[in-house]
Amino acid sequence: MAARPTSKTSKSSDKVSVICRALRRAVIEQALEPGAKLPEDALGERFGVSRTIARHALGQLAGEGLVELRRNRIAVVATPSWQEARDAFDIRIELERLVVRQLAGKLTKSQIAELNAHVDAEHRARGGTDAVSIRLATEFHILLAHMTNSPILVRYVSEVAYRCCLTLSLYSRPHSSECAISEHRAIIAALAKGDEAKVTELMRHHLDSVANRALVAPVPQRGRDLLDILAPYADAVTGDRVVKLPRAARR
Amino acid sequence: MAARPTSKTSKSSDKVSVICRALRRAVIEQALEPGAKLPEDALGERFGVSRTIARHALGQLAGEGLVELRRNRIAVVATPSWQEARDAFDIRIELERLVVRQLAGKLTKSQIAELNAHVDAEHRARGGTDAVSIRLATEFHILLAHMTNSPILVRYVSEVAYRCCLTLSLYSRPHSSECAISEHRAIIAALAKGDEAKVTELMRHHLDSVANRALVAPVPQRGRDLLDILAPYADAVTGDRVVKLPRAARR
DNA sequence: TCCGCTGAAAGTGCATGCAATTGGACCGTT
DNA sequence: AACGGTCCAATTGCATGCACTTTCAGCGGA
Numbered sequence: 001m002a003a004r005p006t007s008k009t010s011k012s013s014d015k016v017s018v019i020c021r022a023l024r025r026a027v028i029e030q031a032l033e034p035g036a037k038l039p040e041d042a043l044g045e046r047f048g049v050s051r052t053i054a055r056h057a058l059g060q061l062a063g064e065g066l067v068e069l070r071r072n073r074i075a076v077v078a079t080p081s082w083q084e085a086r087d088a089f090d091i092r093i094e095l096e097r098l099v100v101r102q103l104a105g106k107l108t109k110s111q112i113a114e115l116n117a118h119v120d121a122e123h124r125a126r127g128g129t130d131a132v133s134i135r136l137a138t139e140f141h142i143l144l145a146h147m148t149n150s151p152i153l154v155r156y157v158s159e160v161a162y163r164c165c166l167t168l169s170l171y172s173r174p175h176s177s178e179c180a181i182s183e184h185r186a187i188i189a190a191l192a193k194g195d196e197a198k199v200t201e202l203m204r205h206h207l208d209s210v211a212n213r214a215l216v217a218p219v220p221q222r223g224r225d226l227l228d229i230l231a232p233y234a235d236a237v238t239g240d241r242v243v244k245l246p247r248a249a250r251r
Numbered sequence: 252m253a254a255r256p257t258s259k260t261s262k263s264s265d266k267v268s269v270i271c272r273a274l275r276r277a278v279i280e281q282a283l284e285p286g287a288k289l290p291e292d293a294l295g296e297r298f299g300v301s302r303t304i305a306r307h308a309l310g311q312l313a314g315e316g317l318v319e320l321r322r323n324r325i326a327v328v329a330t331p332s333w334q335e336a337r338d339a340f341d342i343r344i345e346l347e348r349l350v351v352r353q354l355a356g357k358l359t360k361s362q363i364a365e366l367n368a369h370v371d372a373e374h375r376a377r378g379g380t381d382a383v384s385i386r387l388a389t390e391f392h393i394l395l396a397h398m399t400n401s402p403i404l405v406r407y408v409s410e411v412a413y414r415c416c417l418t419l420s421l422y423s424r425p426h427s428s429e430c431a432i433s434e435h436r437a438i439i440a441a442l443a444k445g446d447e448a449k450v451t452e453l454m455r456h457h458l459d460s461v462a463n464r465a466l467v468a469p470v471p472q473r474g475r476d477l478l479d480i481l482a483p484y485a486d487a488v489t490g491d492r493v494v495k496l497p498r499a500a501r502r
Numbered sequence: 503t504c505c506g507c508t509g510a511a512a513g514t515g516c517a518t519g520c521a522a523t524t525g526g527a528c529c530g531t532t
Numbered sequence: 533a534a535c536g537g538t539c540c541a542a543t544t545g546c547a548t549g550c551a552c553t554t555t556c557a558g559c560g561g562a
Contacts, residue, residue, distance in 0.1 A: 014322070015546085016310070039513065050547045052303070055514085059267070059307055063314040065403065071265070072514055072553050087401040094345045150338040152316065152414070156407060163403070266516085290543065301517045306544085323523050323544055505562080514553075523544070532535080 019047050019057035027066055027077060028138055028165040029131040034079035038067065064159050066166065078166060082215065085167035089211035092160045096141060096207060097200045099157060100187065102148050105194025111147055112192050118143055119184045126181075137180055138165055144187075164214070172214045180210065266300050270308035273298070278317055278328060279389055279416040280382040285330035289318065315410050317417065329417060333466065336418035340462040343411045347392060347458060348451045350408060351438065353399045356445025362398055366439045369394055373432050389416055391435055415465070423465045431461065 026032040043054035058075045061067040068078045080088065107115075122136045138161050145157035183206040190199035277283040294305035309326045312318040319329045331339065358366075373387045389412050396408035434457040441450035
C-alpha cells in the first residue's frame, strides 16, 4: 500500500534492528524478565557482532523504554514502577481507541479475514505456554495498528504495548486469557459493522480489564529493589547520596 | 518528587543526550529544515566528539522520528509526508487531552504561576522571530506534560510535538501565533478551575486549530521529492526498482 | 561472626582505523 | 547539448583498542 523506495521504518535489516527485534520478542515472551542484565559483550557474542552494535541496539531499546541504561553499569531490562505501568495503560487506551476509531467501517474483507485468522491462532495457542498467548494477544493489537497505515501510530502502539507486557511479569498473577480472546472477536465484529461508538467503547473496556487483571496490587512487593524502595526516604537523611545499606538485595 | 538514585530519564548528561537535545532544539527552531543533511563527522566535529557518539545520537533521533536514517547514506532531518503530519496531530490531540484531563483541578498554585510565567514569556517574544515563538509554544505543551509526573506521557508528548514542529516548516504559511497565546491562557484558567470537560475541549480545539493553521494544503507542492511522488507508480512498471529518472530533482 | 578494606576481574565510554558503499565531477560518445 | 561510463573524494558500517569505573571475592581486624 505504501511505497517502499528505501523501506522506511519496516524491516530495516540492519544488524542493530535484528538485535532489537530479538530482544523485544524475548521481552514480550517474558524470556527476559524485568531487571535481567544485558551486558554488551554477551549480546555482541550471542548475535555475532561487536560491542558497538550491541550497544547501539541497547540505546534504541532504552529510547523505547524497554531497557534501562545506567552510566557505567550493565544495562538491564526496564522495571517500570506500578505507577508507570498504570500510566502506560492509560496512554495505550487512548491510542488504541484512536486506532479503532480510524478503522471502523474501513476494513477490507481480506483485512477482516486476517484479523480473524489471528484470533484463531490465539485460540489454538490456548493450551500452550503463557508466553505465546501473551505474544499473540499483543500482536493482535499491533496488527490492528498496522491497518491504520499510520507509521507513527504503529510505533507508539507497539512501544506502549511492549511496555505493558513488561508489567505483566512484574505485577500480574496467573491469568486466563480466555476472555481476552472473545473480546478480540467482539472488536473485530464491531469494526466490520462500522459501529464507531461501540468499537471505541469495546476497546476501552477490553484494555481496561486487561490492565485490571494485570495491575492487581499497587504494591510492588516482589522482593527486588529494596534500594529503590528506600530511595525516597534517603533524601531525608542525606542530601546527596543514598547511605550504604547493611547487606541486602543480591543479584 | 520522584527519587533520583541515578536520575532515570532526566538530563542524563551523556554526550549523546547533549547532542540530541541540541539537534532537537535546532529542529524546533527550524534552524534545521526537513531534508537537511547530518553527516556524522560534521556533527562529531561540531560537538567535539567522535563519529561513534554522533552516530549514536542520530540513532536516537531516528527512533523519535526526527531524523531519517538510510543505509550508507547521509542522515537527514525527517520530512514527514502530509498524511504523516496529519496523523501526528491526531495522536497529539489525544495525548494532550489525556494530559489536561489528569491535570484538571490538581495543579498547585506554584505550578499555575509557572504556567502563567511561561505564557508571559510567549507574549513578550511576540515581536521576535517565528523560531522563538514556535519553540516557546511547543515548550508550553511539554511543560504541561511534565506536570503530570508521568515520564511516559512526557516522552510521547514531547516527541509528537517535535514532529509537529517539523511539519510547520514544510506545510505551514506564515502564521500569527497571537491566538495560540490566548488559547494557552484559557487552558490554564480551565485547569485551575478544575473543569475537566471544558479543558479537554479547549485543548482539542486549540490543537485542532494549530493543525489547521499548519496543514493548509494537502498537496506537498514544495518542489522536493519528485522521486518519492513517482515511487508508487514505479511499482506498476518494474517489480524491483524505480527506473532511472531523466535528470530531475537535485540536492 | 561481622565489618571494612583492597586489588583484580568484568564491564562500560569513547576514539580510531579499515573496508565498503555512495555521490558527483570529469570526459568521451552520440 | 544530452547521455553514459569511470574514477576519486566523501561518507558510512563496523570492529578493535585503551582508559576509566564498578563489582566482588578474599583478607585482616574488631
